[in-house]
Amino acid sequence: MHSVINNIVKSTEKRIQRIENEADPEENGSIRTEKRDIVKAITDKKSQNKVAVIAEVKPASPGKKLRDIMPDDAVMIAKEMEKAGAIAISVLTEPEFFHGSLNNLEAVRKEVSLPVLRKDFIINKVQFNEIESDLILLIAGILRDNLDEMVNLAIAKGFEPLVEVHNQNELEEALKTKARLIGINNRNLSTLEIDLDTTLKLAPIIKEYDINNNLHHTIISESGMHNIEDIKMVIEAGADAVLVGTSIIKSGDIYAKTKELVDALD
Ligand SMILES: O=C(O)c1ccccc1NCC(=O)[C@H](O)[C@H](O)COP(=O)(O)O
Numbered sequence: 619m620h621s622v623i624n625n626i627v628k629s630t631e632k633r634i635q636r637i638e639n640e641a642d643p644e645e646n647g648s649i650r651t652e653k654r655d656i657v658k659a660i661t662d663k664k665s666q667n668k669v670a671v672i673a674e675v676k677p678a679s680p681g682k683k684l685r686d687i688m689p690d691d692a693v694m695i696a697k698e699m700e701k702a703g704a705i706a707i708s709v710l711t712e713p714e715f716f717h718g719s720l721n722n723l724e725a726v727r728k729e730v731s732l733p734v735l736r737k738d739f740i741i742n743k744v745q746f747n748e749i750e751s752d753l754i755l756l757i758a759g760i761l762r763d764n765l766d767e768m769v770n771l772a773i774a775k776g777f778e779p780l781v782e783v784h785n786q787n788e789l790e791e792a793l794k795t796k797a798r799l800i801g802i803n804n805r806n807l808s809t810l811e812i813d814l815d816t817t818l819k820l821a822p823i824i825k826e827y828d829i830n831n832n833l834h835h836t837i838i839s840e841s842g843m844h845n846i847e848d849i850k851m852v853i854e855a856g857a858d859a860v861l862v863g864t865s866i867i868k869s870g871d872i873y874a875k876t877k878e879l880v881d882a883l884d
Pocket residue numbers: 622674676679680803805807810840841842843861862863864865
């Protein structure tokens with residue numbers, strides 16, 4: 619793992635200590651009452667020959683500030699994304715390296731009707747009790763042997779787990795779990811380099827696995843997409859949806875950039 623990721627995990631462990639000190643770990647919160655179905659949203663979007671875009675409310679990435687985003691701004695950004703045809707909103711909640719917040723997520727989920735993904739470094743089950751979201755990110759390369767258990771706990775808590783992988787080993791572990799959504803992260807968490815070929819390499823492996831086992835996973839290509847060509851490339855490789863943060867947030871026109879990506883197949 620890159621030293622940045624090690625630092626993020628250490629910082630997350632400190633956050634977890636605070637949660638454990640403050641909350642009842644057996645608290646039964648986070649059971650969804652209202653389901654926002656991302657799989658249906660993706661299927662519907664694809665049937666219109668549009669791109670299923672999960673647009674990310676991302677204030678920063680390690681060492682890079684993108685835009686100050688407080689709850690009111692997060693809501694305004696998410697509404698622009700929704701209006702432009704995004705099928706879901708991803709909200710960063712990691713505070714130290716991504717300047718995200720639980721308040722941003724809570725405000726967005728209240729004000730938009732799309733499924734909302736909690737984008738964070740989830741390494742302990744107590745984090746499931748922190749806040750409601752429709753989807754939750756689980757990173758195979760960080761959770762390793764705990765992946766299967768965390769997927770099961772997330773499902774039991776009412777979350778739709780998005781299991782993120784970057785290489786074939788992680789993918790094989792992800793496919794052993796009950797997760798319906800596999801995120802292929804084009805960003806290598808050991809080097810932080812981005813290579814869209816990651817999706818080109820891994821998506822066909824998922825497709826073949828599904829054919830052989832009569833299953834259907836939803837494939838989400840994540841990170842490093844900036845333009846129509848990037849989107850077309852990963853969709854052609856078999857991605858059902860794309861997750862885009864930086865290029866939308868930095869564009870200066872959230873609505874226009876999101877729409878450009880949604881309409882990439884026109
Ligand atoms: O965004 C980063 O630089 C980053 C660094 C270390 C770990 C994770 C990181 N990103 C998390 C993400 O998954 C992205 O925010 C998401 O896929 C959107 O990517 P992008 O469109 O490249 O902002």
